[in-house]
Amino acid sequence: MRPPPAPVLNAFGLQDSCPRLLAGGRGTTWHAGNCILKPVDLTEGELCWQAATLAALAPARLRLCTPHLSRHGTYLIEGWAAWTFLPGCHEPGRWDDILQVARELHDALAPLPLPEFLGARRDAWAHADRVAWGEQSIEAYLSIPVVRTLAALRRPVVAPAQLIHGDLTGNVLFLDGNTPAVIDLSLYWRPVAYAAGIVVADALVWEGADERLLTTADEWPDFAQCFVRALLFRIVTDTLRNHGTVNAQPYERAVELACGLVAR
Missing domain, CATH: 3.30.200 (Phosphorylase Kinase; domain 1)
Structure with a gap:
């Protein structure tokens, strides 16, 4: 570059x-x-x-x-x-701290109205988000077994939507003696639990988190359903960015956990 x-x-x-x-x-x-x-x-x-x-x-x-x-x-x-420029770095494993940042950030974002520009987005992430939430067809991705499993788990969500940051996992920076920094604002109009679900999905799939993290995040209303959609969002995005193919193996454990969470 x-x-x-x-x-x-x-x-x-x-x-x-x-x-x-x-x-x-x-x-x-x-x-x-x-x-x-x-x-x-x-x-x-x-x-x-x-x-x-x-x-x-x-x-x-x-x-x-x-x-x-x-x-x-x-x-x-x-x-x-x-x-x-804000000094600091992403520290893998600080998922609880990132979830706390999510609470504080989204409390601040809660009063804001829906920006008009969000509806005009046509990038891969916006498409994957709409697929995850049933606003665009999931048909093209149903050949992927984990997508079929997750699609069958979806149920209606009643938690209210608001502005959220949909990519917090790698975009919260920590520095000793400073408050956490939030960078690369990635906006969606979804329940706050969806932002938490994306953090948990990333932690389980890419950073080796254990299922205890699900208990921490399950405090958010409709977390189970938002977690299902977070996994769909990440899998569809990966598929789009890899020209129609995806390595689903890293997602399989998280999808199994989503099945158990929805079944409770």
Whole structure:
């Protein structure tokens, strides 16, 4: 991945910095000066919404990563955006702490109305989310056994929807002596338990968590059904990003746990 070009660095006041590619971020995220830069498919309107909304939220026990305004008065330059750099790192295994961050973040997000731009999203993640929630057809994915199993587990959800961050697992940063930082806002209009379900799914599938984590998260209303949909969301996303194929083996234990959770 090429670094941000000179006009982008100049626009964000970073012309004297030497960009450094960061691990994670799908290999497209760079640290330069006091900013993080990456190419995005967000609109100027979405970035303006983030800047205004996150600055107004300012939860006491969290640091929030906000978009950085360019010298031109815009947040988007040649397809690149910049965010204020927040020190810290993802620490595998801190799932309970991430779930606590989820509570505090979503308490702050709860009063906000549904942004119009969410309905216009057409990326793989938005499609997979709609499939998981029955808003788009799941038919194309039913050849995958774990998808068939999860689809059969779905029942109506009554917990209210609100703005959530749907990708917290790797996007909560910890640093001794500092409050946790939340980065890479990934917005959906779903029950808060869905955000928790995605964290638990990621922890079980990719980070070796045991089933005790289900007990911790089961406090959220409709958690079992949101966990089922979280697994569907991740599996469908993986399928889309791998050109129609998916290695389902890592998901099998989590799907078995979902079956047990729904059967309670």
